[in-house]
Amino acid sequence: MSKYVLRETALDLLTRIGEQGGFSHVLLDREITKQELSRQDGALLTEIVYGTLQRRDLIDYYVQPFVAKQKKIKPWVRWLLYMSVYQMEFLERVPDHAIIHEAVEISKRRGHKGISSFTNGVLRSVQRKGLRSLDEIEEPVERLAIETSHPAWLVKRWMDQYGRSITEEMCRANMQHLPLSVRVQPLRISRLEAMEQLREDGFKVEESLLSPQGMVVSEGQLLKHSLFTEGKVTIQDQSSMLVAEMMDLEKGMTILDACSAPGGKTTHIAEKMEDEGEIVAYDLHVKKAKLVNKKAEQLQLTSIQASQADSRNLADLHEAASFDRILLDAPCSGLGVLRGKPDIKYHKQLEDVFSLRKIQDELLDRVAPLLKEGGKLVYSTCTVDRHENEEAVQHFLKQHPEFTVDHEFFNDLPEVTKGSKGQSDFGLQMFPQDFDTDGFFLTRLVKQSK
Known part of the structure; x- marks a missing residue:
């Protein structure tokens, strides 16, 4: 061209x-x-x-x-x-x-x-x-907003929530290229084997510190490599990989993935269980549910069945206490993925955060009864707004006293995340500057036995 x-x-x-x-x-x-x-x-x-x-x-x-x-x-x-x-x-x-x-x-x-x-x-x-020069701009929020091309309302909100230092780091990180990360399909190839193949073919690749299946590819065109085209590796951000790692999975479990498309986390769950068990996956849109099944097929995983449904109505399809684990990777404002999708920051408004929070509350409320006693629910989002993250968890726990934060979650986190500024009593907020990943939130809740 x-x-x-x-x-x-x-x-x-x-x-x-x-x-x-x-x-x-x-x-x-x-x-x-x-x-x-x-x-x-x-x-x-x-x-x-x-x-x-x-x-x-x-x-x-x-x-x-x-x-x-x-x-x-x-x-x-x-x-x-x-x-x-x-x-x-x-x-x-x-x-x-x-x-x-x-x-x-x-x-x-x-x-x-x-x-x-x-x-x-x-x-x-x-x-x-x-x-x-930017020195012409004296007001700090306005200057940072223009310098890093973030809307002023968002910069001010982050400063109110996290302080100036974290906000400045986050805004500057969002201007940087997000490195490509991939996950191996361990039933078909080990991470060591995949890394050796890629290095032999001239790729620059390192182990992810967030998942034993993850690799970070800083040089090389992976989409045309046989490892990708044959379904031995799949693209997934490192922060997203942490979800399945933190679900405390065992072979043979019955899992609900309530908002599953495009299927990265769903297929990772199947791999963690060695494709032994049952993963029931849903998405609001038929096309997106088909994407999940297609990804499972590409990776040669058979324990996944994805269908269209509004997960707020799953009580019509499943009896109470049907699942050992539930993943709710909730619809969110997406304010954590601005490095890879920079247009989001110009299209989102403050009211989007509040309208999405209503959906998050409804989803949490409706899927909670489907979890078995002693079962665990992982809640995650790809945003960095407290209203959608810690505050959503706090609200849910008040409404559902049978649930508590699983404090073993914090012990199970990868060593690299220990002591993170984003850790609170309600989960882990990952900022894009912390681990060279997307901004992401996740927590694990446990349903107490009566």
Whole structure:
């Protein structure tokens, strides 16, 4: 793919994601597959799209002085400026004059002479005059919000919940690339064997400290490797791997995974039980439930049966006290996964946190009776908001005095997490800066015998 076509593709994706609410990771993966991009082209496209999205508000702050306040700019022109300034400021491989030339050519092709002259004028002014300093912003929340391109309401909320230091670290971590982590299917290959194969093939890979099945791949294109295509490894963030590790599983158990798609945790549970037992998995959407079954098939696991259902109504399908373990990986605001899905931070509002919490409360309340006495329930989210995490657990425990936090949970945590700032009486909050993972919360509750 020519660099010109690649940048036009980047502009198309940014406009769709930024203006129409498309999911960055979905659209990007689809485009790379459809275009059959080389490793190099795929990496550059990903860098431009994710980098521009991650720094959108900072780049807007940089661009503002060069655009007349009264001038209305078409969305695609604005994104063209953003991605061009991103490349000029944050990428070193391409010289500024080439970036400006390509931007002007794209604007000629898509617009008219006036737009191409405007694009050329703005970018040449940026090149000539340089970018304004963030020192102009005195208010701390506003400055951090713009510097790291997070909405001000979110920065303020995190500061109120966790203090300035953790918030600053979290915002800066969200600007960094999230390393790829994968999990081996241990019934088919050991982690040692997988690592040896990958290293022989030129990959840079290390053991995960959060799961004995996990590996972190920092160099190499895994999606085309036979280990992945043959279902011997599967992609999963390290924080997500911790869920099955903490479920205290045994072979032959009956497990409920109440919100299972796309199936990473479901299949991990099956692997931990050596595919001996019964895992009943549900998702609200038929297509997503099918994804879980497909992933199980890819990994050659037979103990999983995924179906469509609203897990708030599972009492209609299962008798009380049917399950040894329940996983509720609840729908949440997703504010922990901004490193890999940067568009989320621009689309979420504070009210989303509160409306999702209602669903989390309902799900916890409805699945609780399905757990056997002495059984254990793991509650997890991929967010970093206390209202959806510790406060949701506190509320549930008040409503269900037959449940307590399983304090063995804290002893069972991996050594690397011991003493974490995110540990509380109600579970473990993982921040993206802590272990180079997604932000994540999990806890384990036990149902007392009467």
